[in-house]
Amino acid sequence: MSNPAGVEVTGPMRERFDEVLTPEALSFLAELHRTFDARRRELLDRRAARQAELAAGGTLDFLEETKNVREGDWRVADPAPGLEDRRVEITGPTDAKMTINALNSGAKVWLADHEDANTPLWENVIQGQLNLRDAIDRTLSFTSPEGKSYTLNEGELATIVVRPRGWHLTEKHILVDGERMSGSLVDFGLYFFHCAKRQLERGSGPYFYLPKMESHLEARLWNDVFVLAQDRLGVPRGTIRATVLVETYPAAFEMEEILYELREHSAGLNAGRWDYIFSAIKKFRTRGKDFLLPDRNSVTMTAPFMRAYTELLVRTCHKRGAHAIGGMAAFIPSRRDAEVNAAALEKVRADKTREAGDGFDGSWVAHPDLVPVCREVFDGVLGDRPNQRDKTRDEVSVTAAQLLDVKDTPGEMTEVGLRNAVSVGIQYLAAWLRGSGAVAIFNMMEDAATAEISRSQVWQWLHNDVTLADSGEKVTRELVDRIADEEIAKLGGDPAAYAEARSLFMEVAVADDFAEFLTLPAYERMP
Known part of the structure; x- marks a missing residue:
């Protein structure tokens, strides 16, 4: 089996990797690279130029040139099958054990992560694609070194939503015309090529979480990728649905524009709280006391700049008919220390209660043991309704100054x-x-x-x-x-x-x- 012209796979070919890295799939990746990689690089250069402006004393604000979008009368597409009810979402990498546990967890959605919860080790990249395909086919199983067996439940499983790598990361084991491919396009392309029609046959669809974007122009690039991919594989436009993680400081000022660019493919926005805090530090890292944050564990969602961000996100999503998904509860339950566990679970409950009360349609957890807590909280607010997109939060009005109010975050640097x-x-x-x-x-x-x-x-x-x-x-x-x-x-x-x-x-x-x-x-x- 030979690769298409101009395509080189430098990673080792393990067992069954040829089922993913077929000549047809590699040709599809090559087309994505040749069509879109130059734009990807230009957008990364634009990020660097914006960072230089901030370092020189500039600031962030809502864009004057897109005011017509913010003031326009438009809505995103209605929720796709399997994405109407997202009250509990679980995140994790695509190794076999996690894939099975997440799909069996009782969560409505599983964020199948090829990004922050995964490392782009070549084996992880390709084996993860195999695990996803096998999970959709319900043939995936796993036996631990201790002999414990894991299999998929017979009943309803969580809806799979794949998170590819961000635009800034490359894949050094797949070269097209001598250049590394975008990790984003590799992860998206392989999953879409092998699993889009599989998902449609099962009444679901090819769904994605899009990370690390800094502007609506980056969302426009993703939308163009989606259009080409659907056309090439004979999938109707609008079949792909994508939820964007608002996890960079610049993206908080372009939420409506990002939804607008993806509107026929949009599944909403997520409050990517941890990366958002990182981005707040990164973007204004040289600007002194006005942007200094206290100890990491002191930065909570009630800090003024975080509160403004989440309030604006819910308001923006529901104004446009989109889902608003809350942030991740990163606590890992302990079965050894009941007292520590109880205190931490109460914090998780309080966090999810605040999100549900604010109008979020669902939220993330990082561990299956947290699914019942999150589900109970959102059940109490939603009842039999699949979401609360009708809670438009018309009273919310967030200014640029409120989004930038880092200096009033309580806590000390210790x-x-x-x-x-x-x-x-x-x-x-x-x-x-x-x-x-x-x-x-x-x-x-x-x-x-x-x-x-x-x-x-x-x-x-x-x-x-x-x-x-x-x-x-x-x-x-x-x-x-x-x-x-x-x-x-x-x-x-x-x-x-x-x-x-x-x-x-x-x-x-x-x-x-x-x-x-x-x-x-x-x-x-x-x-």
Whole structure:
């Protein structure tokens, strides 16, 4: 079996990989690359130019040139089959065990993650596609090393919504005309090519979560990808549905425009809270005290700038007939410490209660044990209704100044917080480099987004001469270096096991130049 002209697969061909990487599928990927990659690169250049403007003293605001969109009378498409009721959504990578557990969890939707909860190890990228196809065919099973068997339930399973990688990530194991492909187009293209018609035959459809976008122009690019893909495979336009994660600071100012660009393919917006906090730090990282955030664990959804963001998201979605989906509860339930577990579950319940009361149509959890809590809260508000899109929140009016009000976030910058950030960052990167993108650390499910907060906060505190409230020490490279050694020592075992992760963390947390995403240098260290 030979590859199409100009297409090279450099990753090893494991068992059954040829079922995914067929000549026809690779030809489809090549067309996507040749049609859209130049625009993708231009949009990434536009991101860099916008960042330079912010660093030079600029700000973010609602766009004057798209005022007609915000004032226009339009609505997105009605919900597609399987997406009417989204009161509980579970997230996780596409390994076989997680795929089965998520689909069986009782959640309405499973975010099948090829992005923040996954690492783009070649085996993960392609095996994940096989697992999704097998799950749709109901042939997927898994047996653990301990001999425990996992199979799919006979009854209703969660609706699959695939999250491809963001526009900034590439796939080094698939080259087209000598260039790396976009990771976004690889993940989208392989799933759509193999599974779109499978899903339609089962009364569902090809659904996606779109991450990390910074403008409506990036949403327009996705819409054009969808149109071409549907036309090539003979699928009716509008069959694809996409939920956009509003998880970058610039995107918060273009919510209506993003929905407008995707309107026949839109399934709503999600409050990607963890990446949003990271983006708030990243975009204004050099701007001093007005944009300094306290310890990560102190930044809650009731902070003024977070409250403005979520209120605007619900208002925007329901004004346009779209679903508004709440943020992820990252807590991992403990079956060993009942007291800790009870306190944490109460926080999760309070978080979901606030979201349901604000008008969200559903919310995310990271662990199957949290599905009943989230479902109970939303059941109490929704009852037999599939959603509350009719709750339009007409009273909400959010200004640019409110979205930018970071300085009024309660909390302090402490050594305890710094130590947590360093420890979490190093532990997460050690797991990421081994191929695990969703990692339980200190009873929290850490993914790339939460790790990004940790390392960017260290960078911001260091480069803005922060003095820690509890210890009185100034944050310096020497202090971060010492804390890294001390926190690794606390983990036990051989410190050498964390050497590469420590080196990478220091590179993205204290270097003069700020890496846009920690996954970029991390991916270059991965085979």
